[in-house]
Amino acid sequence: MTASARAAKPLDVDALIEDRGVGVVVCCGSGGVGKTTTAAALGVRAAEAGRRVVVLTIDPARRLAQSLGLIELDNTPRPVEGVGAAAGGSLDAMMLDMKRTFDDVVLAHSTPDKAAQILENPFYQAVSSSFAGTQEYMAMERLGQLRAQAERDGTWDLVVVDTPPSRSALDFLDAPKRLGSFLDGRFIRLLAAPAKAGGRASMKLFSFGANLAAHTLSRVLGGQFLADVQTFVAALDTMFGGFRERADVTYALLKEPTTAFVVVAAPERDALREATYFVGRLGAEGMPLAGVVVNRMQVLEAPGLSGARALAAAEAVEDRAEDDLPSATAAVLRLHAALARTAARHEAHVRRFVAAHPGVPLSAVPAAATDIHDLDGLRAVGSALSGT
Amino acid sequence: MPATSLAHALEGIRLHVVTGKGGVGKTTVAAALGLTLARGGGRVLLVEVEGRQGISQTFGVPPLGDTEVRLVQDSSGGELWGLSVDAKAALLEYLQSFYKLGRAGGALERMGVVDFATTIAPGVRDVLLTGKVFEAVGRTSGSRRGHGELVWDAVVLDAPPTGRVARFLAVNEQVADLAKVGPIHSQAQSITRMLRSSRSTVHLVTLLEEMPVQETTDAAAELSAAGFGVGTVVVNQVRTALVPDPVLARLGSDREALADTVRSDLATVGVRSGDRTVGGLLAETEAHAARLHLEDGLRDDIGALGRPTLDLPALAEGTEDGGVAMLADELAAQGVG
Known part of the structure; x- marks a missing residue:
């Protein structure tokens, strides 16, 4: 453990993963800081401490995925061999397939005819497979599903989630809420109305402003696009309630004391700034922060020599x-x-962060000389995380 | 694959799209590239689209808004300006300028359409952001587009990360497919044409680490397949080889003798030379050697892309305190600008 990390209250990773009261661990932070590795390492360590764990990864590095036995993205948790059995634990891992998750939601919540109609809609295809934002919704949706399955079947007692490499690390927190406010909005009703009532006549029911808005959209987007959107919204209408309900449930789950957020960062200015946003936001939302992990700290093998x-x-x-x-x-x-200089800079960044966030537990993980591609590598990260 | 020359890769380029995996320093590289081009005497606009305020932090200026701000004025007459594009402001501006929507703009805002369009509706956000870049690239001093002098000699876009960049750039095409007629359709088509033209290029920023290189390779293939030109590969944070190869070789073949040399040299100059210090120094050197070996392999992967490569050094003090100017010097020394 480095000097600056010692100055902070240490993040007790072992207490966290051994706490049976914790059912969900969410790893969040900006891109490139080792979120997925941290999530995987926590999963391995928890399984070997006797927990029955499922790790949901979003976009793992190829060799990291291989180390977990994940060959392709198939949205189904698969057992990782050789982890945890001795302690009575187990580890399953999966990669998120956002389109598949979305399709499953549609199939589960509508009649076969309606589902087919939705799945073929060009607007739906664009939303579900290619556009930014969907990954966040679907990560939350999948988390909700896994948690529900864990409670129903007792398959797992701990879900560890990695979060999408978003524009902003906060995107995934906002996703369920945004979905909710969208579904409650007047706009969605406006979109849904003409298709449902079968024509423009129903537009009379709306205010002048709504008419103007619809007219404008039609002018800007072209009639066919708007018609596709309207069909999509109308078709989804019946399942929207369920959608929102689950988004609300997932959001509420994130606030429960059974959830623990681990903010992952690297000892660089930008990554720690994102971590600052995140810590602040979690506090504002009343979401339980377990602590901060700072990966890739330069440590010295000959620390006695300045x-x-x-x-x-x-x-x-x-x-x-x-x-x-x-x-x-x-x-x-x-x-x-040169290493000492880098180490000093990393220390200084972490020290500033610690000073600005008194009371936030923090754990620093030394930089590995090479990348991690096997379970032993993940075990080593796990021990570094727990300070052992 | 024979590498295209740097001069060839940069010739006639007006839009430089800079992307890379999260954490590789693409904002810094975009800023350094913009600065290099401005020092060559050009009027350059540096644009960010993710609202991170990376540009203002890099140049130590107050947060940027949706108006362009001059960041640097060079003695060559070149200027670097910065802009942070906000999707919501871009939408309202767009509606205003194209459709003269005084009242409808307000109605759209109240109805939640603006929020819908900029946060939830698939792709609209990216359409607006690329649309703003498109506008800047083609902006002229005349009263109408296409008349008068071009306002910007080059536009440098700090783009979304590699994982999303092909989607981001191709968004207009998808929109053109969804909206089959109408002004959005034709606007989307013009933007796609501009992004695919020989005047636009995508630079890929990477580190000599496994995952960024993997993503760079994937992105290069994805971008080429989608019809976007790949310019250079910028290898950021390159470590200087501080230990000569013969020493590294001795570490493998004759560690004990090397340890003795270090121990006696240290004793000679009066530095404590216990086993922990000597062993620690050699362990650091071993880790360094392992890293260099890994980097050599990654270099080969980058070379196989056949694109010109630019190397930027790791700055011991980070990018604060004028680091971006040092990187711009490096780019110029390697033939950029």
């Missing part, structure tokens, strides 16, 4: 050299000095 002293020694060694050959010792010392 960077400045190493640099001075390198110069002294070179000065004494009797030939012009590069000195191995000087090179090794210069490397140490």
Whole structure:
């Protein structure tokens, strides 16, 4: 554990994953900070502490996915062999397939005829497969499903979720609410009305403003597009209630004390700024923050030798050299000095973060020399997380 | 695949789209590229579309809004301006300028249509953002589009990350498919044409790490398949090889002898040389060697893309305190601008 991390209250990862009262762990943070690795490592460690865990990953690195036995994205949790059995635990892992999740929702909540109509709608196809935002909704939807399945069948007692690499790390928090306010909005009724009532006549029911809005949309988007949207909305109308209900349930679940948020960051300015947003937002929403994990901390193997002293020694060694050959010792010392400088910068970033967030537990994970591609690598990350 | 030359890859480019996996420093690279082009005497607009305020933080200026702000004025006469495009403002501006919607704009806002369009409706947000970039690239000083001088010599777009960039750039095509007629349809088609033209290019920023390189390779294939030009691959945060190869070789073949050399050298210059220090120094060197070995393999993967490669050094102090200017120097030294 590094000095700046020691200054903060440590995040007790083992207490977190061993706490049977915790049923959902959400790993969030900006892109490229090792969220998925952290989620996977927590999953492995929890399983080996006897929990029956399912890890929902969004977009894992290929080799990380392979280390969990995930070959393709198929939306179904698969057992990860060789994890947790000795402790009575188990680990399942899955990758999110957002289109498949959306399709499943449609199929589960409408008649076969209606489902077919929705699945063929061009607007639906665009929404469900390609556009930004859908991933957030579907990650939340899948989390809700897994949690429900866990409670119903007792398959799992812990769901660990990785969050999508969003424009903003906050997107996935906003997704369910946005969906809710959209569904409650007048606009959706406006869209749904003409198709339901079978024509423009029904528009008279709306205010002048609504008419103007619809007319404008039709002008801007073209009639066919609007008709597609209207058909889509009308077809979905019956299942929207269920949609919103589940979005509300998932949102409420996130606020329960059985949920724990782990904000993941790297010791860089931008990543820690995102972490700051997140910590603030979770607080404002009353969502339970377990703590912050700072990955990729540069740590020194020879911490007793300061960077400045190493640099001075390198110069002294070179000065004494009797030939012009590069000195191995000087090179090794210069490397140490460079690492020490990076380590100092990382420390400073974390220190600033800790100072600005008193009382937020924090755990720092040393940077690994190479990338992680097997279960042992994940176990090593797990021990680093727990400070052992 | 023979690498295209840098000069060829950058010739005649007016729109530089900069993307990369999250965390690789694409905003910094976009800023450095914009700065390099401005130092060459051009009027350059640097645009961000994700509301992160990365540009204002990089240049240490107050948060950017939806009006362009001058960031740098160079002695060459070049200027770098910044803009943070907000989808909501872009929508209202768009409706106003294209449809003269005084009252309808307000009605749309009250009905929740603006919120719907900019946050929920698929793709509209990306259409608006790319539309604003399209407008800037084609903007002229004349009273009508296409008349007078071009206002910007180059536009640098700090684009969404690699995972979403092909979708982001192709959004107009999908919209053109959905909206089969009407002004949105024709606007979407014009934007797609501009993004696919030989005057636009996508630069991919990566680190010498496994996942960013993997994403870069995937994105290059995806972008090419979708008809977008890939410009350069920018390798960011390149570490200098501080330990010469012969030393690394000794580490593998004759670790004990190397340890003895280090121990005696340290003792000679009066630095404490216990086993922990010597062992620690060698362990650091070993980790460094492992990293370099991994990076060599990743270099090969990047080389296989056949695009010109630009290297930017890791800045020990991070990108604060003028780091972006140092990176711009590097880009210029490697032939950009």
